[in-house]
Amino acid sequence: MSASAEIRQTFFQECDELLEALDDGLYEIDQGVADGEVDAETVNAVFRSVHSIKGGAAAFGLDDLVHFAHQFETVLDVMRDGQLVPNEDVMKVCHRAADHLSDLVAAGRDERVLEGSTGADLIKKLSEIGGREATTGSSEQQSVDAGVSFQPLGLSLPMDFTFEEPAENDFSIQLIPSASLYSSGNDVSFLLRELIELGEVKVSVDTSELPDFDEMDCSDAYFKWSIDLRTTEAASSVRDVFEFVDGMCELDVTSREPSAKPSGETEEEDDDGPPALPLLNGASEPDAVEPPRQQSGRSEGKDKTGAQSGPKATVRVNLDLVDRLINMVGELVINQAVLTQCIDDAGLLDRGDLATSLAEFKNLARDIQESVMAIRAQSVKPLFQRMARIVREAAELSGKDADFQTEEETTEVDKTIIERLVDPLTHMIRNAVDHGLESRDDRIAAGKPDQGTIMLSAAHRSGRVLIEVSDDGAGINRPKVLKIATEKGLVSPDAQLKDSEIDNLLFMPGFSTADKVSNLSGRGVGMDVVKSAIQKLGGRVNIQSTPGKGTTMSISLPLTLAVLDGMVVDVAGQTMVVPITAIVETLRPKAGDIHRLGAETSVVSVRNNLVPIIDLGVVFGHRSQPMAISDMVLLLVESDNGTSWALAVDQIFDQRQVVIKGLETNYGHVPGVAAATILGDGNIALIIDPEETAHRNGPVIDQRDLALFDEVS
């Protein structure tokens, strides 16, 4: 990659961070608005984020981004100066501006132009808020244009150009430096050096002001310089040499071959920059400079931005490298298993030293693996923040007022899982706002606060990640859902469905409750797409609703996509793996515990609960008849919504960590199979998805029906 491409990449990476910081900051200001006290440094940090984006964007010629960032920054600048007190309305526009800024960054990254009038609308709104920027922006533009067109225009005309080029001008320069010129790090020698590059220079120095050695202050200035310059350059170039020392010296540049205009101009400039005053100030009282604005920020590490003052040391690593490492560690774990097996086969495992070393090796391999996995783990915070925007947009489009809250947003999840959660979560949030929340009038009528609440939370629960989207809306309209499902032929008209089953009809393909297709949730995809996206991640979705109180959709996800704790089992001579997380307990049933229920179904009584038995051998076609009860080992599994099954297998071999090798990319999705893995002996084993297996086996028997059966029998 070329250096500029690399820097470009850095820029967009940094933009992502800055946008995140911007969102953070805006929320903090929101909080401040609510509490009645907005932290000035937070506003400054927000300003800085936008300013940095603008600075980088300018370097890459992203004009739309620069222009918009400038408008946004101007409002923040006014806020920073205390001339604009942020209130809810102002913050609303700021949030939307941040969203648009993020869109512009994305557009810049993809090298496309953002269509639509959002930007223009927002710029207008920003101008209204800031008051001064509409004019500032354009006048600055003008002044830049003017600055460019003002001087060279006449000179750069082709006629003038050929005429003027060979002409030499003689300039006479009088320069009386003040002490501040030297104290600012400038030096007359630098100026002379530059003048020499312009042409022929004759210099004379007036040293008459030089005091006696005793009285001399080495930080003061005593010389007067007269310089004759013969050059083909224009007066402006000569003046440019003194750009940095303007105001730190008495300067007189006169052209002796008068092309009249430039000399007039120079005199003018001499007038408008009265050199003596600031010069004396600077020399006599070096501390009279304005105090640094951030003096306070330096000492305090207490506020949020202060967190930057003591950051944890980090390195940036190419993700490919991490993935390669994870892959290799996966192979290492497999290799360790192979080695153990070999040693076992050779009958050497009873050698104490060997067994100890092997156990250590196993633990080490596992620790390494966990540490490497931790590298990929990221907080869900940025994901949640993106959702804040979705809520805002959805609320605006549907004309509802929605507050967005998050909980436990520091929960860490594998990076890939987070990335792939964006679409399904977006869809769920849109749904929650669009379908979940009632209209304002309905809410008021129901005695609820007129502002609806969308809550997004994350938590670690028994080796998995649980993400919940809740709304405090009206809950699922079950009669309506049932009616639609019946009309669409998704359920038979005489089916008796439990509430939770009706709720979960929402996830069936082809289901949509919107009477008219709303442009929010109805983007041609239903909640079934959400479900399948989550399932692809090894996760499950569940929905719970209370009429009048609201709806909660929960996603349960694995912590990582790379390894899994599995129980290795024998199914009709085939080795298979069942995820430990799904298994509640294992049991060897007695004949009396098993009841036949119809020709094909058996149930097992577990502590007075009847649980349907699913013979994995039959499900996967490894045998045609269910095995004898006496040979069975049952794995009791439970789904997130509390339904249980017993998976019947021939034998349990082992419990171990297996490296997940996806089937989807190389083969395709097999219902009931989550993935595959390579075992210690080099053989391949399928990893079972218990829930899918249960459904593959036909409708799951309702536990209440079983209870009924229990009473009958």
Place this chain on the structure above:
Amino acid sequence: MSTKVLAIDDSRTIREMLKHTLSSGGFDVLLAEDGLDGVEKLENFNPDLVITDINMPRMDGFGVIEAIRRTEKFNGLPILVLTTESAQELKERAKKSGATGWIVKPFDDEKLIGTIRRITV
């Protein structure tokens, strides 16, 4: 020995650009992430010139200039301020606080190198 430049900017993008441009210009570059980081690196690195952004967390560019000018060892050190085009008043302020000169962002590589050469020995 090549000229040593300490470049202070809180934007990683700008830092990388400065590093790239200055290194290719033959300068020995050390980067700092904010004013305080820059001032802390000053003593050890002993630069021939400092380039600093203005608005940074912890300590801003004015703070850097102040700190440098207050230190006897560095009070003549050339300091270039990085400003955006819109900040005429910042230039003035930078000058008042003791900056040697300024560079307008986004900077032109040649101009940056030229300006540094112009104000270093």
